[in-house]
Amino acid sequence: MNIFRKSISFKTETNDWLAFKKNVIKKSTYFRYKYLIDNYILPFFKNKSIYYFLNYDFNVYINYLSSILAPKTIKDILLIFKAILRYIERKYSVSYKLDLISCPKQEQNEIKILKDDERKKLEKYCTESNSLKNMGILICLNTGLRLGEICALTWNNIDLDEDCIIINKTIQRVYKGKNNTFIQLDTPKTKKSMRKVPISKKIHNQLKLLKNINNYCGDEYFLTGSKERYVEPRTYQRLFKKCLKICNLNDYNFHILRHTFATNCIKIGMDAKSLSELLGHSDVNITLNRYVHSSYNIQKKYLDKL
Numbered sequence: 467m468n469i470f471r472k473s474i475s476f477k478t479e480t481n482d483w484l485a486f487k488k489n490v491i492k493k494s495t496y497f498r499y500k501y502l503i504d505n506y507i508l509p510f511f512k513n514k515s516i517y518y519f520l521n522y523d524f525n526v527y528i529n530y531l532s533s534i535l536a537p538k539t540i541k542d543i544l545l546i547f548k549a550i551l552r553y554i555e556r557k558y559s560v561s562y563k564l565d566l567i568s569c570p571k572q573e574q575n576e577i578k579i580l581k582d583d584e585r586k587k588l589e590k591y592c593t594e595s596n597s598l599k600n601m602g603i604l605i606c607l608n609t610g611l612r613l614g615e616i617c618a619l620t621w622n623n624i625d626l627d628e629d630c631i632i633i634n635k636t637i638q639r640v641y642k643g644k645n646n647t648f649i650q651l652d653t654p655k656t657k658k659s660m661r662k663v664p665i666s667k668k669i670h671n672q673l674k675l676l677k678n679i680n681n682y683c684g685d686e687y688f689l690t691g692s693k694e695r696y697v698e699p700r701t702y703q704r705l706f707k708k709c710l711k712i713c714n715l716n717d718y719n720f721h722i723l724r725h726t727f728a729t730n731c732i733k734i735g736m737d738a739k740s741l742s743e744l745l746g747h748s749d750v751n752i753t754l755n756r757y758v759h760s761s762y763n764i765q766k767k768y769l770d771k772l
Contacts, residue, residue: 474558476514480507483553494640494650499546501641506531506543507550516554524567537572544569577756578718579726580607587713593672599697599705601672602689603723605631609663610727610745613699613720614638618651621677622684629670630662633746639700649698659746728757 592600614636742753
């Protein structure tokens, strides 16, 4: 136990862990980790040694986080914090009793979707506007693509012979620190997000018409028709909200298109495994927990058959 001299700094070990992770995680993930460490972990444990955590009451830290942050952010921070402490445990052959760290319960918010009349109004406007950017909204509403995925989509990812869209990249704004961000074009976060998404005949016909009229050869970004210019997610989110306003619809987040698509797939009887693959979820349980909920009427219908 004499290895636990008070001179061994928690900050030093944290930075060592972050340097180790830098080689095995995406650049965007690295900066996300660094941001949370610099703002919510190291400031709280300033100048502490690794010896400090041997008898530490982790609830003190959890209560502090709970007083200033949402449960989802707290969960992200605690995952990083526990990973750092495990790294120290392995390095110095000690135990911090990490099973005593528990995340606050995260309430599942009710998922918002477009009503049928709202969806039809938005589809009609996007179809008639003859705009690539508005066509992107229509695609997301009928395929469940994520915001970063539609922004990164190029014409060579649209296979009209196979009637599918190939998702193999995404665009996101990465936060390095306060007022310090950059745009990154990268592969999706998980292997399951690399996928082929079928398109309907309706979408196929409109894409074919656009491609033939503009003679796109492949490398152009879908939303701009240009090889050099893309639309970043934050800008496209604002454009989406303008479309909602033009259509006299409520103000929604772009993600409502994905939620609406997924919910409608469940309504028409698609199984959770197929939907999970379409959405690019890393685990089918994510799909089940988020979208598959039987109603009281459905439950009663089955019970009446007993």
